[in-house]
Amino acid sequence: MIKITRRIVLLSFLLPALISCTDSPEQDKNKENPYAAEVDSVLGLMTLEEKIGQTVLFTSGWDVTGPSMDDNYKEYLENGSVGAVFNAFTTKYNRELQKIAVEHTRLGIPLLFGYDVIHGHRTIFPIPLGESASWDLELMEKTARIAAVEASAEGINWTFAPMVDIARDARWGRIAEGAGEDTYLGSLIARARVKGFQGDDLSADNTILACAKHYAAYGAALSGRDYNTVDMSENELRTTYLPPFKAALDAGVATFMNSFNDLNGVPATGNNFLLRNILKGDWKFNGFVVTDYTSMNEMVAHGYARDDKHAGEIAMNAGVDMDMQGGIYMKYLKKSIEEGKVSETDLDDAVRRILEMKFRLGLFDDPYRYMDETREKEEVLNKEHLAVARDAARKSMVLLKNDNEVLPLSSDSKVALIGPLVKDEKNIIGNWAAAGDRGGTAVSVFEAFEERLGTDNFLYAEGCKVLGEDISGFKEAVSAAGKADVVVMVVGELEGMTGEAASRTDINIPGRQKQLIEAIKETGKPVVLVLMNGRPLTLEWENETADAILEAWWPGTMGGHAIADVLYGDYNPSGKLTVSFPRAVGQLPLFYNHKNTGRPIKPEDPDQKYVSRYLYTPNTPLYPFGYGLSYTTFAYDVVTDKKSLTPGDTLTITAKVTNTGERDGEETVQLYVHDKVASITPPVKELKRFRKIFLRKGESKNVTFSLSAEDLKFYNQDLEWVYEPGAFEFFVGGSSDLPFTHTFELAEK
Ligand code: GLC
Numbered sequence: 001m002i003k004i005t006r007r008i009v010l011l012s013f014l015l016p017a018l019i020s021c022t023d024s025p026e027q028d029k030n031k032e033n034p035y036a037a038e039v040d041s042v043l044g045l046m047t048l049e050e051k052i053g054q055t056v057l058f059t060s061g062w063d064v065t066g067p068s069m070d071d072n073y074k075e076y077l078e079n080g081s082v083g084a085v086f087n088a089f090t091t092k093y094n095r096e097l098q099k100i101a102v103e104h105t106r107l108g109i110p111l112l113f114g115y116d117v118i119h120g121h122r123t124i125f126p127i128p129l130g131e132s133a134s135w136d137l138e139l140m141e142k143t144a145r146i147a148a149v150e151a152s153a154e155g156i157n158w159t160f161a162p163m164v165d166i167a168r169d170a171r172w173g174r175i176a177e178g179a180g181e182d183t184y185l186g187s188l189i190a191r192a193r194v195k196g197f198q199g200d201d202l203s204a205d206n207t208i209l210a211c212a213k214h215y216a217a218y219g220a221a222l223s224g225r226d227y228n229t230v231d232m233s234e235n236e237l238r239t240t241y242l243p244p245f246k247a248a249l250d251a252g253v254a255t256f257m258n259s260f261n262d263l264n265g266v267p268a269t270g271n272n273f274l275l276r277n278i279l280k281g282d283w284k285f286n287g288f289v290v291t292d293y294t295s296m297n298e299m300v301a302h303g304y305a306r307d308d309k310h311a312g313e314i315a316m317n318a319g320v321d322m323d324m325q326g327g328i329y330m331k332y333l334k335k336s337i338e339e340g341k342v343s344e345t346d347l348d349d350a351v352r353r354i355l356e357m358k359f360r361l362g363l364f365d366d367p368y369r370y371m372d373e374t375r376e377k378e379e380v381l382n383k384e385h386l387a388v389a390r391d392a393a394r395k396s397m398v399l400l401k402n403d404n405e406v407l408p409l410s411s412d413s414k415v416a417l418i419g420p421l422v423k424d425e426k427n428i429i430g431n432w433a434a435a436g437d438r439g440g441t442a443v444s445v446f447e448a449f450e451e452r453l454g455t456d457n458f459l460y461a462e463g464c465k466v467l468g469e470d471i472s473g474f475k476e477a478v479s480a481a482g483k484a485d486v487v488v489m490v491v492g493e494l495e496g497m498t499g500e501a502a503s504r505t506d507i508n509i510p511g512r513q514k515q516l517i518e519a520i521k522e523t524g525k526p527v528v529l530v531l532m533n534g535r536p537l538t539l540e541w542e543n544e545t546a547d548a549i550l551e552a553w554w555p556g557t558m559g560g561h562a563i564a565d566v567l568y569g570d571y572n573p574s575g576k577l578t579v580s581f582p583r584a585v586g587q588l589p590l591f592y593n594h595k596n597t598g599r600p601i602k603p604e605d606p607d608q609k610y611v612s613r614y615l616y617t618p619n620t621p622l623y624p625f626g627y628g629l630s631y632t633t634f635a636y637d638v639v640t641d642k643k644s645l646t647p648g649d650t651l652t653i654t655a656k657v658t659n660t661g662e663r664d665g666e667e668t669v670q671l672y673v674h675d676k677v678a679s680i681t682p683p684v685k686e687l688k689r690f691r692k693i694f695l696r697k698g699e700s701k702n703v704t705f706s707l708s709a710e711d712l713k714f715y716n717q718d719l720e721w722v723y724e725p726g727a728f729e730f731f732v733g734g735s736s737d738l739p740f741t742h743t744f745e746l747a748e749k
Pocket of ligand 1: 160292293500
């Protein structure tokens with residue numbers, strides 16, 4: 001039994017080098033793979049079966065995140081036919097599994113342990129769509145860092161995050177997991193999250209491999225129906241959907257995950273164009289690619305593979321390195337290689353990529369590095385992490401409406417808390433909360449009010465459930481409202497109504513909640529809606545009916561406290577939407593950076609019939625991208641340093657922003673630019689810069705943005721990344737739905 005330790009690896013590597021005594025050119029080429037030599041020496045010791053074992057990923061018996069599960073994984077570990085396990089954690093359990101691999105197999109190659117640590121491990125932060133509304137990149141890097149610290153303290157060394165899919169269709173439940181509809185913002189957030197998970201040193205015991213998913217264009221599923229077909233031009237793919245993946249790659253992301261969908265007729269899991277041409281070719285990705293849960297097998301259902309064995313050949317030839325839960329590489333790859341359907345060279349490349357990451361994690365030095373009981377006790381759910389969770393939740397919330405300054409609540413107002421989510425501690429941590437506790441760790445709104453006001457100093461009634469037709473609780477709710485000065489209603493979706501396999505054909509507040517709101521409104525008391533949901537909802541009636549609306553998303557472990565902090569003004573809400581909220585589901589997909597069409601609605605003739613419009617519904621969203629109110633107000637005064645920009649030069653835009661209200665607050669200053677004429681029809685506007693600033697009441701600050709010709713590039717008809725001279729206009733403000741205020745020319749070279 002040869003046990004692979006770093007010493008043996010180095011010895012096997014050093015011997016040939018000592019003999020050759022030359023610094024082969026290959027060693028230079030491997031600078032981006034610091035362990036290339038060690039990897040090669042291990043590879044040289046491996047049998048075909050052992051190589052195939054490294055490409056196999058199985059779930060443990062702890063959690064099911066997909067349609068099938070194979071519970072024989074332990075015996076596979078013993079004979080080296082599995083190289084990674086997911087949905088397994090705690091140091092005790094993972095140490096047990098690692099011990100099998102390291103001490104009971106011939107080479108003792110350590111396992112990877114993957115898990116969906118999407119928005120926290122035990123301390124759960126707001127769902128990613130919520131967190132993105134903070135527009136606070138440092139915060140999002142910090143919460144990913146904490147997620148990695150907690151996950152790595154429980155035996156996990158790989159997360160299947162960040163999800164970087166651009167999403168413009170609120171029917172799609174997985175819009176909850178991403179960073180919204182904008183490519184520029186989504187790319188910056190992808191980078192922040194990768195850096196948070198991976199830190200600066202993957203060999204540290206509190207950093208873990210990240211995974212850019214779902215590659216690619218999964219968020220463009222036809223009709224917003226999960227797993228559905230995706231078909232788009234290469235220009236649209238490169239303009240809108242690929243950049244966040246490239247940003248993750250440039251941030252050093254260690255792994256990619258295929259998406260379930262087909263793209264232009266070719267399943268992503270067997271897509272040479274995506275994997276070999278772009279990812280491993282143009283982009284020179286040196287990490288490894290894992291399928292999504294049995295997505296390899298699903299190429300048979302796609303009608304793209306005859307059977308599982310054929311699917312495996314397609315996938316390996318296309319550049320897929322690891323098979324999640326499909327069992328195909330394990331069962332058929334040996335035969336496919338023997339038949340010449342797959343080359344062992346491609347298998348070697350896959351294994352190299354996987355071993356490289358195991359070396360980078362330090363697993364060959366210490367396979368039990370991520371299984372430290374002391375860290376597990378100290379790191380998980382500690383008070384520092386909970387404080388960040390509360391801060392992240394507050395900063396993610398978006399104030400959508402606040403008539404007559406009904407918010408913030410006065411501490412001497414009698415409040416009635418009404419609604420099915422007031423006492424919720426289960427849904428509040430949202431979907432994809434993996435190891436998050438749904439049994440009482442999270443702070444409900446009710447608990448937060450109890451702590452803040454005392455049990456006897458506010459009223460409560462559930463009113464109704466989230467789903468269902470029972471309205472027997474209305475009477476009690478109306479009675480509670482009648483005794484209060486103001487009513488706070490906590491309503492929305494169940495967490496399982498968003499996330500994977502959770503598309504909806506209507507995106508209203510479900511069940512009898514709207515009727516409950518109506519009944520409470522009829523009491524004449526001011527009504528504040530607090531929404532807990534994972535996607536944009538259609539809220540036109542609520543927008544007319546409620547006096548204030550606070551979008552809280554699924555705010556996480558400290559959600560109740562964060563909601564109370566915002567309602568009482570301890571924190572002045574600063575969130576800005578990163579997805580458009582439609583007026584009607586029929587408007588979807590809906591996004592701010594849309595095209596103008598040849599027949600736009602003309603402001604000077606808004607009722608003209610023959611234009612691109614709907615009957616009876618405006619084209620505009622109810623709440624636009626970039627929008628969010630504050631308890632204060634801000635004024636802008638914008639100047640530029642030139643009217644004509646020459647390529648190679650920069651245009652400097654200075655916005656003097658003043659807090660014109662009575663409260664300190666934060667504003668996300670946004671710059672939108674419109675290319676008025678281009679050889680590809682241009683979007684009506686595009687977010688090009690933003691900065692979040694804090695202003696005391698009455699305070700002013702200058703925010704300066706620099707633009708160059710590089711920032712004005714797009715893919716032309718030949719898919720060249722170019723800028724074109726011509727007229728541009730822009731504005732700077734606190735939302736995307738503001739008028740343009742300035743113009744400039746981009747001059748010829
Ligand atoms: C799921 C999801 C993917 C997740 C994986 C493992 O089907 O699509 O996002 O990482 O399986 O749980």
